[in-house]
Structure formats: structure tokens, C-alpha cells
Amino acid sequence: MEKVTLGRTGLQVTKMALGGIPLSTVMGGNTEEEIEKVIHAALDAGINFIDTSRVYLDSETNIGRALEQRKSKCFIATKTMSRGYEEILADLEESLRELKVDSMEIFQAHYMSKDDIPLFLKKGGGLDAFTKAKERGLTRFIGVTSHYLDCLIELVKTGEFDTVMFPYNVVERDAEKELMQLARKMNVGTLVMKPLSGGALRQIEGSLRFLLDKPVDVILTGMSSVDELEENLAIIERNIPLSPQELKLLEEEVAPLGKLFCRRCGYCLPCTNDIRIPEMIQLMYQTMQGLSYEELPERKKRMGPGLLMWYEACTECGECEKKCPYQLPTIERKRALVELFSRG
Numbered sequence: 001m002e003k004v005t006l007g008r009t010g011l012q013v014t015k016m017a018l019g020g021i022p023l024s025t026v027m028g029g030n031t032e033e034e035i036e037k038v039i040h041a042a043l044d045a046g047i048n049f050i051d052t053s054r055v056y057l058d059s060e061t062n063i064g065r066a067l068e069q070r071k072s073k074c075f076i077a078t079k080t081m082s083r084g085y086e087e088i089l090a091d092l093e094e095s096l097r098e099l100k101v102d103s104m105e106i107f108q109a110h111y112m113s114k115d116d117i118p119l120f121l122k123k124g125g126g127l128d129a130f131t132k133a134k135e136r137g138l139t140r141f142i143g144v145t146s147h148y149l150d151c152l153i154e155l156v157k158t159g160e161f162d163t164v165m166f167p168y169n170v171v172e173r174d175a176e177k178e179l180m181q182l183a184r185k186m187n188v189g190t191l192v193m194k195p196l197s198g199g200a201l202r203q204i205e206g207s208l209r210f211l212l213d214k215p216v217d218v219i220l221t222g223m224s225s226v227d228e229l230e231e232n233l234a235i236i237e238r239n240i241p242l243s244p245q246e247l248k249l250l251e252e253e254v255a256p257l258g259k260l261f262c263r264r265c266g267y268c269l270p271c272t273n274d275i276r277i278p279e280m281i282q283l284m285y286q287t288m289q290g291l292s293y294e295e296l297p298e299r300k301k302r303m304g305p306g307l308l309m310w311y312e313a314c315t316e317c318g319e320c321e322k323k324c325p326y327q328l329p330t331i332e333r334k335r336a337l338v339e340l341f342s343r344g
Contacts, residue, residue: 001014001015001016001045001046001047001233001236001237002014002015002236002237002239003015003048004217004218005217006163006189006217006218007162007163007183007187007188007189007190007217008162008187008188008189009105009106009140009141009162009163009189011049011075011105011141011189013048013049013075013217013218014046014047014048014049014218015217015218015219015236016047016218016219016221016232016233016236017047017049017050017051017191017218017219017220017221018038018039018042018047018049018050018051018220018221018222018223019051019193019220019221019222019223020050020051020052020053020056020059020060020063020078020222021056021059021222021266022035022038022222022223022224023035023038023039023050023052023056023059023062023063024056024057024058024059024062025057025058025062026057026058027056027057027059027266029059029062029224030224030225032062032065034224034225035062035066035224036062036065036066037226038223038224038225038226038229039062039063039066039067040066040070041226041229041230042223042229043070043073043074045229045230045233047074047233048073048074048075049074049075049076049077049218050063050067050074050075050076050077051077051078051079051106051165051191051220052076052077052078052079052099053078053079053080053081053108053110054078054079054080054081054082054091054094054095054110055079055081055110060078060095060098060099061098063076063098063099064098064099064100064101065100067099067100067101068100071100071101075105075106076099076101076104076105076106077104077105077106077107077108077143077163077191078095078099078104078106078107078108079107079108079109079110079111079143079145080092080095080107080108080109080110081110081111082126083116083119083120083125083126084125084126084129085124085125085126085128085129086129088126088129088130088133089129089132089133092107092133092138092139095107096138102138103137103138103139103140104138104139104140105139105140105141106139106140106141106142106143106162106163107130107133107134107138107139107141107142107143108142108143108144108145108163108165109126109127109130109142109143109144109145110145111145111146111147111267111325112144112145112146112148112151112152112155113146113148113151114148114150114151114154116151117151117154117155121158127160130142131160141162141163142160142161142162142163143161143162143163143164143165143189143191144156144161144163144164144165145164145165145166145191145193146165146166147166147167147265147325147326148325149166149174149175149178149179152164152166152179153178153179153182156179156182156183156186156188157182157186159186161188162188162189163188163189163190163191164179164183164188164189164190164191165190165191165192165193165220166179166190166191166192166193167192167193167194167197167263168180168192168193168194168195168211168214168216169192169194169195169196169197169201169207169210169211170201170206170207170210170247170250170251170254171197171200171201171254171257171259172194172197180214180215180216181215184215189217189218190215190216190217190218191216191217191218191220192211192216192218192219192220193220194263194265195207195208195211195219195220195221196208196221197257197261197263198262198263198264198265198278199264200257200261200262200263200264200286201254201257203250203253203254204231204232204235205235206242206246206249206250206253207250208221208232208235208236209235209240209241209242209246210241210242210247210250212236212239212240212241212242213241213242219236259326260326260328260329261286261326261328262278262286262326262328263326264278264279265278265325266278267323267324267325268319268320268321268323268324268330269320271314271319271320272315272317272319273313273314273315274313275310275311275313275314277320277330280307280310280311281311281330281333281334281337284307284337285333285336285337288300288337288340289333289336291340292340292343293340293341293343296340304341305341307337307341308338308341308342311334311337311338311341312338314331314334316331316334318331
């Protein structure tokens with residue numbers, strides 16, 4: 001597989017890397033055995049970079065177990081959502097234990113927002129913890145990730161970060177306006193998340209080919225089975241960017257998604273009532289919006305009674321909407337689904 005230089009890190013990494021969310025049995029992945037198969041198949045195919053996070057629950061544990069005998073073949077990056085000095089270093093120590101390594105290639109500030117920046121950059125704040133980790137040899141490089149491009153632009157401009165991770169795909173293209181150019185100018189390695197918008201983009205081949213001629217380094221792809229891995233590998237290895245005509249057709253196909261759709265990032269979780277919000281509300285709403293009960297397929301009608309129990313467990317506390325990086329109207333959509341299924 002093609003390798004690229006990841007900005008000023010100098011790391012020679014594969015164009016496609018393994019994303020860590022489906023490597024968790026709790027966040028949409030399969031069994032531990034299947035996850036281990038995916039990791040080994042990725043390494044056997046030449047992929048040499050895996051990205052994960054403390055907040056991906058058992059993802060680090062599963063990766064550490066699979067890589068125990070193969071550490072030298074893979075670069076590892078992980079992330080923390082902690083913001084305080086001591087908490088960040090504690091997270092890093094825990095990540096190293098779970099991953100069964102003494103150090104990692106990239107340690108990243110995960111899901112940063114504009115509100116985080118002042119405390120993070122102040123003396124004795126979060127950035128100092130990352131710098132200390134680098135000085136101690138616990139990580140070689142420092143990265144930052146966010147769904148908020150204005151936040152990333154401000155942080156990249158500090159010159160403190162070696163890599164930047166952001167959502168980018170045929171639907172979400174705002175990063176083209178400034179962030180991607182800034183990262184190239186400052187030689188900051190670019191890691192693209194959500195190449196398929198969390199699974200919302202069903203045109204897998206076109207969506208991946210869209211990225212092939214773009215000025216980004218690594219495409220992070222979540223894959224929960226060996227079949228998915230092989231399908232995505234074949235597309236990346238053929239390395240045929242979209243023609244202008246193909247891009248136009250793809251843009252027309254995905255246009256109905258608009259902007260207000262669920263990317264299954266999982267930041268709305270955990271729900272206080274244990275509702276799996278992305279699966280139970282957003283994805284159902286996206287596939288059924290605009291339909292009457294009579295127009296629903298029989299399979300979805302049969303799902304109604306069970307789904308109502310989940311939806312009605314929602315107390316509308318609003319925490320999911322506060323945490324959603326895309327400001328999705330989850331409560332409004334839940335109400336629409338309750339009304340829909342109550343007609344059955």
C-alpha cells in the first residue's frame with residue numbers, strides 16, 4: 001500500500017489507517033475475536049497505523065491484545081478528552097497500559113472546542129501535560145482533533161501540534177477553505193476522519209475515491225469486519241481519483257443528506273437512560289423521515305412496539321443535544337418517531 005510522509009513527524013504511514021471506534025465491542029464493533037481478525041488482516045495487508053482513544057471504551061484493550069506480538073509493525077495514536085494537566089498524564093499512563101506499549105507515536109487532544117482553548121494553553125494547563133509527555137518519551141508527537149474547524153485553525157496556528165485530525169468527505173468540505181491549506185503551509189500532518197460520514201454515505205467507492213487526490217495525508221477508516229477491510233483496501237490500492245463527471249454524479253447523489261444527519265460519532269453517549277441514541281433515534285429517523293406509517297416497510301412496522309419503549313424512556317434532559325458536535329435536533333426527531341409509531 002502507498003505510504004505518505006505524515007507532515008513534520010516524518011513518519012512513513014499508509015494512506016489508509018485503521019480507525020479505533022469499530023475496534024470496540026461496545027461502540028459498534030463485533031466480538032473480540034472478530035476485532036482481532038480485522039487488526040491482523042490490516043497488518044498483513046500492509047496497514048501500519050492505528051488510531052484510537054481513551055473514550056472508545058475497550059478499543060485500546062483490544063488493540064493492545066492483538067498487537068502484543070506485532071508492535072514493531074504498527075504506529076499507534078491515541079487521544080484523551082481530559083483537559084487538566086494531571087488528568088491528561090493519568091489518561092496517557094492508562095492508555096500505555098491498555099495498549100501494552102512503553103510509548104506511542106502520537107498523543108492527541110481529543111474533540112477540542114473553542115471554550116477549551118484558554119485553559120488548555122495557559123501555563124500549567126493541558127498543553128504543558130502533552131509537552132511533558134513528549135519530554136519523558138511517552139509520545140513522539142502531539143496532535144489535536146476536533147469537529148470544529150475554527151478551533152483547529154486557532155490551535156494549528158500556535159505551532160504546537162504535529163498533526164491535526166478533522167472530518168472531511170464529499171458532504172463535509174469546509175476544511176478545504178482554510179484548514180487544509182494552513183496545515184500544508186505549516187507542515188502539520190493531516191488525518192481525515194469520517195470519510196464515509198460515520199456510515200451515512202453508502203456510496204463507499206465514490207466517497208473513498210473522492211479523497212484520493214485531495215491534499216490530505218491519512219484517511220482514517222473504521223472497519224468492523226475483514227470483508228469491509230478488503231473492500232476499502234481494494235479501492236485505495238487501485239488509486240483512481242474521481243473524474244469531474246463522477247464527482248458531479250456523486251455530489252448529486254449525496255445532496256439529499258444535507259447537513260443535519262447523524263455521523264454516529266457517539267459523542268451524545270452515554271445516555272442516562274441507556275438509549276443508544278445514534279442507532280435508536282438518528283439512524284431510524286434518517287431512513288424514515290417523511291414517510292407515513294402506512295408507507296413503512298413491514299419489517300419497520302414490526303419494530304415499532306420495541307422502539308417505542310426505547311423512545312418513551314427518553315426524559316428529554318437535552319444532554320445529548322448539548323454534546324452533539326453537529327447540533328442535531330434529537331428531541332424533536334424522537335418526538336416525530338414516537339408520533340409515527342403510535343399510529344400503528
